[in-house]
Amino acid sequence: MERLQKIIAQAGIASRRGAEELIARGRVRVNDQVVTHMGYKVDPEKDRITFDGNPINLEKKIYLLLNKPAGYVTTLSDPQGRPIVTDLLPEINARLFPVGRLDLDTEGALLMTNDGALGNYVLHPRYEINKTYEATVKGMPSAAGMQRLAxxxxxxxxxxxxxxxxxxxxxxxxSKIEIIIHEGKKRQVRKMFQAIGHPVLHLKRTAYGNLQLGTLSSGKYRTLTKNDLKKLFLGKIPFTIKNIPA
Structure with a gap:
């Protein structure tokens, strides 16, 4: 048995706190009964859970590392008709979402999954998951400029x-500079270097935590193992995962 808000978060519908708000608003039903109190426990294999009348899909969890090329937007749809990252996964039938974002012109490591728990943990400031980038910038920043960023x-x-x-x-x-941050503000690395007078000419994310992009070709992906996820969290995975190779 698991808490209802946890199941909703794992399905990628909302964060744990967001799931609590959805439950409080009466938008979640268990076996056709509205549930509005927190802490309600369900059996995801036996109970029928719906959100706004639609069944919650607790499909097999998939974890991928994609090497995103420039020119793809990190969303599941785009009103401007630009290519989206899921276009690079035509043979994956599950509905995956990107964990965080990379700008249109930024390349590199992008986690793709259908596990809301993974997304919440990676993006939560508490866990301070480092993101490593290689930034090619105009000119050569001074020691003082580098110190300001540090x-x-x-x-x-x-x-x-x-x-x-x-x-x-x-x-x-x-110059090419490796920069490691654990925040994820919009266009943060570009704005940081712009602030010291050295605009970014090319940007690539090369790692999450100790999970390296390595030699993965642009536009390609690989399935992550449990050991890969341990590298992501620098040792111990902070949530339960099932049916994933070691």
């Missing part, structure tokens, strides 16, 4: 958390 810099009225940075390539015309 300590945190004011962007859109908010100061960023400390970052880890190191040069991969130094050049007066353009």
């Amino acid at each position: 300590k945190g810099i004011l962007i859109d009225g908010q100061k960023t958390y400390p970052a880890q940075l190191r040069f991969l390539v130094k050049s007066r015309s353009r």
